[in-house]
Amino acid sequence: MGHESLAAVEERAKFHAMEEGTKEDWAIIARDYNAFATGLADRVLAHLKLLDGDFGGFPVDRLTHSLQCATRAHRDGRGETYVAMALLHDIGDTLGTYNHPEVAAAILKPFVTEEEHWICQNHGAFQGYYYFHFLGMDRNLRDKFRDHPFYAACAEFCARYDQSAFDPDYDTLPLSFFEPILRRVMEMPLSRRPLPVPA
Template sequence: MKDGTAEDYALLERLEAGYVQQLPERILAALRRLEDSFSGYQVTRLEHSLQSATRAYRDGADTDWIVTALLHDIGDDLAPHNHDSVAAAVLRPYVREECAWVLQHHGIFQLAYYGHHIGADAEARRKYADHPCYERTVTFCERWDQSSFDPDYDTLPLETFEPMVREVFARPPWDERYLRPGEHVPLVAV
């Protein structure tokens, strides 16, 4: 890289800009691939993701929360043991900081439901009890994640959420107008 010229990097920057514009389509394609992901549950990982987003949508959540719910397990294919961190890394430049925090930590919070069955600490999330996003993560897991494995749930199709995904990933990355540090938006409309 040290031998590159200004012209080389100007060309690469132009090419990368076009590639970045296609990010929403790549995100949606990765989501669709969850249809053939990890098995054993009564629904596919895609159906689980859509159920989570549907529940968020029906709770009156805003776009950031809905897209966070939709993409919360997008890292499952490549990083089954730290999928939450992968999903958070994908979304962090585009959504409120609280959404990224909840996303990054939802895996450890989910242990409350099954950790005792697999020899894991079901109370591991307690180490975050004083964090401002603790209760939001508990609510995220309770209302949208752990409850979204129901084969009979009236789940909305991916097409419902595609415009939201495109909106979020069309934002300028790391823009404070969208990251809104320290701001907390309820998950459930009051």
């Protein structure tokens, strides 16, 4: 069946402007939205794979760096949302060359803690501590966040995982290891998950 034929049989809303929408229209849209949402992890994984083979002058490609970050966090016993954040922290490199931390943070925001979101959103300034001075920039740019409650957590992320994840000889776990973790994390926003029952 051709694309036009599929479009003809697909049930769609009838309005031409949202102000004309009906309850029936929005039931159709909600149904399709929920179906589309279930494929989010697949789309994120496909985009992450774009980093494969992209070295940008670094000792390892961007995908290996991301996997190595996540591997180090996982081996340190970090929770799944933290590991997912470590895995995706640079996913914005392809579409947000000048603001990649914000792109990654926007993708992760519904699925990670406030602290993990903040780390992802601001890791660029913190990572700069390790190289900005070589490029004529202020390596202490991160100090503008000195009084923020998540300052130490972001500095730790960069020190333990991000800046150290460029080792071609490190025993980095493959993407297939992290796929189930990412799928669990992205299955439902944190705000919609049931609270854990105290033991």
